[in-house]
Amino acid sequence: MLRVPHVTLHRPNALDLALETLAAEPGAGVIAGGTDLVPALKYGLCRPEALVALSGLPLGGIEPTGSAWRLGAGTTLWKLERWAAPGALGVVPRAAALVAVPPVRSRATLGGNLCLDTRCGFLNQTAFWRSGRPACFKAGGEVCHVVPGGAKCHACHQSDLAPALVALGATVLLRTARGERILPLEDLYTGRGDVPLGLHPGELLCSVEIPTPGVPSGAAYQKLRVRRGMDFPAVSAAVYVEQDPAGVCRGARVVLGAVASLPLRVPEAEALLEGSTLEPAVLDAAAAACVAAARPVKNVDLTPAYRKKMAGVLFRRAAREAWEGC
Numbered sequence: 001m002l003r004v005p006h007v008t009l010h011r012p013n014a015l016d017l018a019l020e021t022l023a024a025e026p027g028a029g030v031i032a033g034g035t036d037l038v039p040a041l042k043y044g045l046c047r048p049e050a051l052v053a054l055s056g057l058p059l060g061g062i063e064p065t066g067s068a069w070r071l072g073a074g075t076t077l078w079k080l081e082r083w084a085a086p087g088a089l090g091v092v093p094r095a096a097a098l099v100a101v102p103p104v105r106s107r108a109t110l111g112g113n114l115c116l117d118t119r120c121g122f123l124n125q126t127a128f129w130r131s132g133r134p135a136c137f138k139a140g141g142e143v144c145h146v147v148p149g150g151a152k153c154h155a156c157h158q159s160d161l162a163p164a165l166v167a168l169g170a171t172v173l174l175r176t177a178r179g180e181r182i183l184p185l186e187d188l189y190t191g192r193g194d195v196p197l198g199l200h201p202g203e204l205l206c207s208v209e210i211p212t213p214g215v216p217s218g219a220a221y222q223k224l225r226v227r228r229g230m231d232f233p234a235v236s237a238a239v240y241v242e243q244d245p246a247g248v249c250r251g252a253r254v255v256l257g258a259v260a261s262l263p264l265r266v267p268e269a270e271a272l273l274e275g276s277t278l279e280p281a282v283l284d285a286a287a288a289a290c291v292a293a294a295r296p297v298k299n300v301d302l303t304p305a306y307r308k309k310m311a312g313v314l315f316r317r318a319a320r321e322a323w324e325g326c
């Protein structure tokens, strides 16, 4: 049986206290729902000197702020999937409902989902299993077992909510003991498999803000997984579109999931959709752009060739659904 190694757990009941603890203990990590971090601790994938629990902090909640909706990082996915979100924002509860299984979603948080570590079939294994090979880049070594001869880590970004929220143009509020910053969610991701997040030391993701679209708009998220009941995405696609009064697409965001080390925007597909009515020829060309942009490697379920092809299929389904939702 795998055990969680001993680690000091701080349980602050105020955000300032949590931030001060993180500033005072540079080797400390944070734990929200623990649905991803606890398995990682058991597998020895991370060794924080201490953990700061976020469960006692007032980080939950979903509220309108005038021109946007603010979602607290501590909001559980269980609560998120029950959110009666207006219009295009309905893609958020629908994507939340596709994460894992109900018992996991009852603990898992939005912040944990957006800060999810990248995954790889050669790393997300027990220490015993991994001991049969030299350590790879992400484990501090100098090889990659997925791309032999490669110069970097290609671990896969498999969050379900990140592509949907990037497609909606969400921003995140990040705080440390010394201050705060707001940045587009897509800028949180570095694209590096071994260090996927651009968080500063001691920084917490506190909330997500989604602008309320001012024009007819629609959004959709499509996910392919091996077992419909509970798996991470093997590939996914999120599409957001805006329609002008003449029925022409005046803005689009296309984001692929699980085919890179970050949620992957596809600007070529977005440019094709803009100014069109999403007629079949445009969808064909944009789907081809998605297939070209997707560069999956063999480190999660299903073959890279199949996932690459399905990036186009899922894009097309998501684009049609989003357009019909306008």
Ligand SMILES: Cc1cc2nc3c(=O)[nH]c(=O)nc-3n(C[C@H](O)[C@H](O)[C@H](O)COP(=O)(O)OP(=O)(O)OC[C@H]3O[C@@H](n4cnc5c(N)ncnc54)[C@H](O)[C@@H]3O)c2cc1C
Pocket (backbone or CB within 6 Å): 029, 030, 031, 032, 033, 034, 035, 036, 037, 038, 054, 073, 077, 098, 099, 100, 101, 104, 107, 108, 109, 110, 111, 112, 113, 114, 115, 116, 117, 158, 159, 160, 161, 203, 204, 205, 206, 230, 231, 232, 233
């Ligand atoms: C069986 C199973 C199936 C799963 N299937 C899916 C799936 O289909 N799709 C999917 O997306 N995920 C899946 N997951 C992963 C995970 O359950 C979810 O991503 C979940 O939302 C993580 O949230 P959490 O609160 O449990 O995060 P935690 O496990 O507590 O934390 C995850 C990471 O985020 C960091 N973190 C958490 N909150 C913050 C914050 N506010 N600021 C800064 N850093 C933070 C932690 O330090 C840690 O590194 C699955 C997990 C399991 C066990």
Ligand code: SF4
Pocket (backbone or CB within 6 Å): 119, 120, 121, 122, 123, 136, 137, 138, 139, 143, 144, 145, 146, 147, 152, 153, 154, 155, 193, 194, 299
């Ligand atoms: S992609 Fe390569 S370097 Fe990254 S975790 Fe997998 S085996 Fe390790």
